[in-house]
Amino acid sequence: MINDIGDLLTNLLFATKKIIPVAIKQSIKDTIYALISIPKTKIYVFRLNKIISDHKKVKGYIIYPPTLDWDYMFQRPQQLARQFAKNGYLFFFCNKSYKSRGFKEVEPNIVTCGADTRKSLSAINDVIVYISWAGHINFFRKLKYTKLIYDYLDSLKVADSKGKGLFKKHIRLVANADLVLVTSDILHKKLLLEGRIKKTILVPNACDxxxxxxxxxxxxxxxxxxxxxxxxxxxxxxxxxxxxxxxxxxxxxxxxxxxxxxxxxxxxxxxxxxxxxxxxxxxxxxxxxxxxxxxxxxxxxxxxxxxxxxxxxxxxxxxxxxxxxxxxxxxxxxxxxxxxxxxxxxxxxxxxxxxxxxxxxxxxxxxxxxxxxxxxxxxxxxxxxxxxxxxxxxxx
Structure with missing residues (x-):
């Protein structure tokens, strides 16, 4: 996108060469190409800071890793995102699809994050990380987080037919989490039997x-x-x-x-x-x-x-x-x-x-x-x- 802007502005300069003095025109061209050379991460950090500055009164920041797209089968993660947003938090919802690009405020206090923006999220201080899939065990380590919420919302076999591949990651997430949410009595009992009931609350699904x-x-x-x-x-x-x-x-x-x-x-x-x-x-x-x-x-x-x-x-x-x-x-x-x-x-x-x-x-x-x-x-x-x-x- 930046390259497109650079080409557009440069062409505009050539089209108006009789109006703009050569020296000034060259200076502007140098600035344009300097902008083009800025890494995308820095560009998104700039945009991210703008989003944060536009939401100065929020209670805090929530980041949800790329598990599903915002508009795919509207379910528990989207519903809880709405609740966080409604109650004064700025929620960054990372879309899973690599076709998703940039930041977009889809609802008040809810910003979807495209695949190209994820690295820039590490620039936010004191975030709450909300994870609902054990495969994202390493995601929160890249962020400056103060609290980790793990939503144990389904049997591990939903994402892994035998459940074995995710089990170790699940155990590590439970151990690292500041708060664990479980959706059913059976999942709650499993954590109890594993001796991992500390900081765990039963939060079944619900409706709007x-x-x-x-x-x-x-x-x-x-x-x-x-x-x-x-x-x-x-x-x-x-x-x-x-x-x-x-x-x-x-x-x-x-x-x-x-x-x-x-x-x-x-x-x-x-x-x-x-x-x-x-x-x-x-x-x-x-x-x-x-x-x-x-x-x-x-x-x-x-x-x-x-x-x-x-x-x-x-x-x-x-x-x-x-x-x-x-x-x-x-x-x-x-x-x-x-x-x-x-x-x-x-x-x-x-x-x-x-x-x-x-x-x-x-x-x-x-x-x-x-x-x-x-x-x-x-x-x-x-x-x-x-x-x-x-x-x-x-x-x-």
């Missing part, structure tokens, strides 16, 4: 209640879901990732047993795990991944929301963010036998395929029960990101 608590309305901009709604059939919906823990055998069983129900699937496909054969059923509608901004409208069109996960080491440790988003939308929630779902009596937890189908039927009946819907929304309201941050803030 106001974002998802909307009434079902017809929006002409969303033709894909509107076409399904107009069929006037029960809509059984899922929103989330299609990864190795998604139970295709279960969902196919449900689809076959309830051919008069419309099954709507929303979310990103991860790797090669998506079973395209599911699309052969006439009552299956895969609508792809939806932006977080419009996701509440799609979920509002569900009659019942489902969580068809396999039961394994990964899902036993999972705190599903979707259950709270579903409930904020006022939807009955049907899940498989997940430990974190069993904590909430209002969720219809299933202990087999037949039970899951029966609970879908039961959920459809409850979807017309105003008292039940109110209870689901009240539970969601008690599990918001605001409340989770209030817990974290006590340890900052």
């Amino acid at each position: 209640f106001k974002h998802f608590n909307i009434k079902k309305t017809i929006n002409k901009n969303f033709e894909d879901i509107n076409l399904i709604v107009n069929k006037n059939k029960p809509i059984i919906g899922y929103s989330g990732a299609f990864a190795e823990w998604f139970d295709y055998s279960l969902i196919k069983y449900c689809i076959k047993k309830r051919p008069n129900y419309e099954f709507v699937l929303l979310g990103a496909t991860i790797g090669s795990s998506f079973h395209r054969s599911i699309l052969d059923f006439p009552n299956v509608n895969y609508l792809g991944e939806k932006r977080y901004k419009v996701l509440p409208y799609y979920i509002s069109c569900f009659d019942v929301a489902i969580l068809p996960f396999k039961i394994n080491d990964i899902t036993r440790s999972t705190s599903p963010v979707k259950i709270f988003e579903y409930m904020a939308s006022g939807k009955p929630v049907i899940s498989t036998n997940l430990p974190e779902c069993k904590k909430y009596k209002i969720i219809l937890v299933s202990r087999g395929k037949k039970d899951f189908v029966n609970n879908i039927d039961r959920g459809l009946g409850l979807s017309r029960n105003k008292n039940y819907i109110l209870k689901t929304q009240m539970l969601a309201k008690r599990n918001t990101w605001d409340k989770r941050f209030n817990l974290i803030s006590k340890y900052l």
